[in-house]
Amino acid sequence: xxxxxxxxxxxxxxxxxxxxxxxxxxxxxxxxxxxxxxxxxxxxxxxxxxxxxxxxxxxxxxxxxxxxxxxxxxxxxxxxxxxxxxxxxxxxxxxxxxxxxxxxxxxxxxxxxxxxxxxxxxxxxxxxxxxxxxxxxxxxxxxxxxxxxxxxxxxxxxxxxxxxxxxxxxxxxxxxxxxxxxxxxxxxxxxxxxxxxxxxxxxxxxxxxxxxxxxxxxxxxxxxxxxxxxxxxxxxxxxxxxxxxxxxxxxxxxxxxxxxxxxxxxxxxxxxxxxxxxxxxxxxxxxxxxxxxxxxxxxxxxxxxxxxxxxxxxxxxxxxxxxxxxxxxxxxxxxxxxxxxxxxxxxxxxxxxxxxxxxxxxxxxxxxxxxxxxxxxxxxxxxxxxxxxxxxxxxxxxxxxxxxxxxxxxxxxxxxxxxxxxxxxxxxxxxxxxxxxxxxxxxxxxxxxxxxxxxxxxxxxx
Amino acid sequence: xxxxxxxxxxxxxxxxxxxxxxxxxxxxxxxxxxxxxxxxxxxxxxxxxxxxxxxxxxxxxxxxxxxxxxxxxxxxxxxx
Numbered sequence: 001x002x003x004x005x006x007x008x009x010x011x012x013x014x015x016x017x018x019x020x021x022x023x024x025x026x027x028x029x030x031x032x033x034x035x036x037x038x039x040x041x042x043x044x045x046x047x048x049x050x051x052x053x054x055x056x057x058x059x060x061x062x063x064x065x066x067x068x069x070x071x072x073x074x075x076x077x078x079x080x081x082x083x084x085x086x087x088x089x090x091x092x093x094x095x096x097x098x099x100x101x102x103x104x105x106x107x108x109x110x111x112x113x114x115x116x117x118x119x120x121x122x123x124x125x126x127x128x129x130x131x132x133x134x135x136x137x138x139x140x141x142x143x144x145x146x147x148x149x150x151x152x153x154x155x156x157x158x159x160x161x162x163x164x165x166x167x168x169x170x171x172x173x174x175x176x177x178x179x180x181x182x183x184x185x186x187x188x189x190x191x192x193x194x195x196x197x198x199x200x201x202x203x204x205x206x207x208x209x210x211x212x213x214x215x216x217x218x219x220x221x222x223x224x225x226x227x228x229x230x231x232x233x234x235x236x237x238x239x240x241x242x243x244x245x246x247x248x249x250x251x252x253x254x255x256x257x258x259x260x261x262x263x264x265x266x267x268x269x270x271x272x273x274x275x276x277x278x279x280x281x282x283x284x285x286x287x288x289x290x291x292x293x294x295x296x297x298x299x300x301x302x303x304x305x306x307x308x309x310x311x312x313x314x315x316x317x318x319x320x321x322x323x324x325x326x327x328x329x330x331x332x333x334x335x336x337x338x339x340x341x342x343x344x345x346x347x348x349x350x351x352x353x354x355x356x357x358x359x360x361x362x363x364x365x366x367x368x369x370x371x372x373x374x375x376x377x378x379x380x381x382x383x384x385x386x387x388x389x390x391x392x393x394x395x396x397x398x399x400x401x402x403x404x405x406x407x408x409x410x411x412x413x414x415x416x417x418x419x420x421x422x423x424x425x426x427x428x429x430x431x432x433x434x435x436x437x438x439x440x441x442x443x444x445x446x447x448x449x450x451x452x453x454x455x456x457x458x459x460x461x462x
Numbered sequence: 463x464x465x466x467x468x469x470x471x472x473x474x475x476x477x478x479x480x481x482x483x484x485x486x487x488x489x490x491x492x493x494x495x496x497x498x499x500x501x502x503x504x505x506x507x508x509x510x511x512x513x514x515x516x517x518x519x520x521x522x523x524x525x526x527x528x529x530x531x532x533x534x535x536x537x538x539x540x541x542x
Contacts, residue, residue: 056528056530058528342506343506351506351507353474353505381475381504381505381506382475382530383506384506
């Protein structure tokens with residue numbers, strides 16, 4: 001069975017991305033949209049468009065009923081959820097299939113399992129994928145803590161079971177410190193949360209975020225190497241690369257193999273990503289979670305492997321087998337993606353919705369700009385701030401960084417502020433150039449960095 | 463008595479409460495002081511408090527909870 005008409009249940013740049021992949025396959029597209037998005041690029045590129053509700057996402061893009069009605073009434077045979085919105089909603093995936101349509105992604109069961117922290121961790125352990133070593137639940141006997149900590153490996157983190165958001169956390173570097181901190185931590189937890197329960201977990205101080213792209217057809221699965229996304233602000237990725245510069249070759253091989261084991265174990269269907277913490281000091285990696293959808297940063301993987309991930313997702317959903325064996329997938333060169341958000345980096349990343357005036361998009365060899373922008377388009381205040389993704393590729397990382405600086409210099413978006421200034425500064429930063437960053441690096445750097453105001457005229461920050 | 467109409471400072475989604483299970487910040491006939499929060503506007507997933515710019519009594523809300531709002535749109539009437 002091959003698909004003839006896909007409904008895109010998303011908006012912005014990813015809707016445009018999906019429409020292009022579908023059209024490359026000769027498949028028609030129905031685009032849904034909210035009242036605020038009537039003139040968006042995806043609506044203009046699609047073969048049909050259906051309004052599904054008012055501006056607020058809860059009443060439109062998150063309204064499963066309205067999306068399903070649009071799919072049925074337009075005669076679509078499949079639904080692509082993109083990322084965010086309904087993409088990891090197991091009930092929605094099940095409802096799509098119950099309506100006799102294809103959900104372009106994994107089964108509802110896979111989404112449910114991987115969306116549950118404990119179930120996902122258990123699945124990883126069963127597949128032989130390393131997880132962050134810890135007490136496996138609450139520490140019942142404080143007396144057993146020293147032996148357990150020795151097995152987990154120092155430094156260990158003592159966490160209050162009732163804590164959260166970084167509260168109730170202590171780090172012990174060795175056994176003596178653990179002995180001193182434990183009773184204190186238990187008392188504090190009881191005082192602060194009314195519950196003295198603690199658990200122990202390995203502390204990774206300078207963690208790097210690495211993740212592995214997988215593709216499966218429900219029977220077989222392959223990996224498409226890893227990405228690194230350590231540059232984050234408020235847990236949001238802002239800059240992503242492939243491959244991960246810090247990984248030794250043997251670690252890379254073990255990491256990617258572990259991802260394939262888990263993908264095969266859950267008979268994964270479609271594109272998915274396994275996220276890991278990587279401890280550069282010990283060379284260890286630990287599985288954190290699996291994202292059962294296409295990710296924002298998927299283009300860096302496409303650039304180094306030459307595989308169109310969104311197109312493959314659609315082919316698999318249409319019933320095709322994986323078209324590649326693992327040996328067919330090679331990684332070549334280096335790719336970097338930077339997220340161009342409608343935010344004023346110089347003013348604490350204040351959101352900047354509005355209407356785009358003149359627009360100059362970077363181009364040339366090794367440069368790709370995935371965006372929903374066009375001159376005169378609206379950037380509504382109701383959704384996330386991602387305007388587009390500037391992706392560069394070159395044979396080497398240094399080459400890619402040079403190309404990124406050049407491409408950022410070409411980008412001009414009038415009418416809204418963008419984070420291009422932040423990226424121009426990062427691309428010139430010696431630590432970023434050396435690849436020596438970790439997940440808390442960017443927030444530390446931002447405390448002292450001076451960013452030039454607004455990029456509306458394409459000026460560069462230093 | 464004069465009625466002062468506060469315009470919405472920025473575009474987005476207007477909320478009259480801090481969370482769905484919380485009571486509204488202010489009701490009609492409540493007294494407000496300058497700086498009191500009367501609502502929140504969500505812009506691109508960032509929440510900004512809307513604070514009273516005059517003291518007085520709330521006479522009317524022009525928008526409902528979770529309504530889409532434009533910058534400059536009348537938000538709330540305050541009798542001074």
